[in-house]
Amino acid sequence: MSDDTLVTPFKSKPVLDYPCGEAPVPGAACEIAAGVLWIRMPMPLSLMDHVNLWAVRDDNGWAVFDAGLQTGDTTEAWRKLFAGYGALAQGELTRLFVTHAHPDHIGLAGWLTRRFGCQLWMTRTEYLTCRIVVAYIGREMPDDAVIFYRRAGWDDDAIEVYRTYFGGFGKYVYALPDSYRRVRDGEELRIGGHVWRIVVGAGHSPEHACFHCPELKLLISGDQVLPNISSNVSVNFTEPDADPTSDWLASLDKLQQEIPDDVLVLPGHNAPFHGLCRRLDYLKRSQHNALDRLRHALGRPRRAVDVFAQLFSRPIGSEPNLLDVATGESVAHLNYLLHRDEVEMELDTDGVAWYLMK
Secondary structure (H helix, E strand, O other), X not given: OOOOOOOOXXXXXXXXEOOOOOOOOOOOXXXXXXXXXXXXXXXXXXXXXXXXXXXXXXXXXXXXXXXXOOOHHHHHHHHHHHOOOOOOOXXXXXXXXXXXXXXXXXXXXXXXXXXXXXXXXEOHHHHHHHHHHHOOOOOOOOHHHHHHHHHHOOOHHHHHHHHOOOOHHHHHOOOOOOOOEEOOOOOEXXXXXXXXXXXXXXOOOOOEXXXXXXXXXXXXXXOOOOOOOOOOOOOOOOOOOOOHHHHHHHHXXXXXXXXXXXXXXXXXXXXXXXXXXHHHHHHHHHHHHHHHHHHHHOOOOEOHHXXXXXXXXXXXXXXXXXXHHHHHHHHHHHHHHHHOOOEEEEEOOOOOEEEEEO
């Protein structure tokens, strides 16, 4: 499950401009640019209660960006949007673009594409990753996952509790369509009367697509850039030695180089905003400051679960999903230092990893 609420604290947070007013209620939409609608869907999660979706006027209907979770509330909101006097009633769904494969963005993609007979457009890695992860639904927690969490410092009780949550990703994702249209970094697509260019990033997810329309001065950023919260950048048990923090920082640089600062950013969560360059600068400084705090903490041996206070501005308790996200992000920071040969890691006799600065 995606989570974007583990804020890495950094002082002098930049002032951003939010020109679009109040968010629409579920089942409604508001126009934030010519032919571009802001849609908000509910999420029944303690860490995040909404996700933003976007509809762009297309030939004979609407191209939609992201789908929301598979829940009854989200399904009902979509029905309202396309029925009667709904905001999307004048036309069909022409194409569904998905920024990345987290459930709040891809959850109802299969339902929408089947209902409207339209095609799913997304990057290859995100499509294939989602198909792999949803396959875990109904399965027992694999040994590789137990090894991963044990190595991070989880005790037996935490692992046993998490067993009951394992595979929960799949319950929020409707069966994916069996085919899709691949989108690629740098590709230009005509949607309605305007050209949109795809800018791919990584870190939060492996091949996250953002969509930039220079003429409208809009950037659909998904979770690659968020205004009030920092996107979760995690390692999980399927690739325990990954270095997503490096990918994340490189992607922030790429966005800053390729996207003009005058765009209105349409994020996956919170409100549309101006101030992309300030936000990217903040995110990079905040990330490097967190790494510096981690370096200081590793003056003595520590496990992944021992460095939460250095990385997060909220306490991390025993709630399984929050503990999972925090652990994944802690491992991502530690792997960043490992990949740069700044720390050494040793496994004790219980299979727990201990990290120490060289």
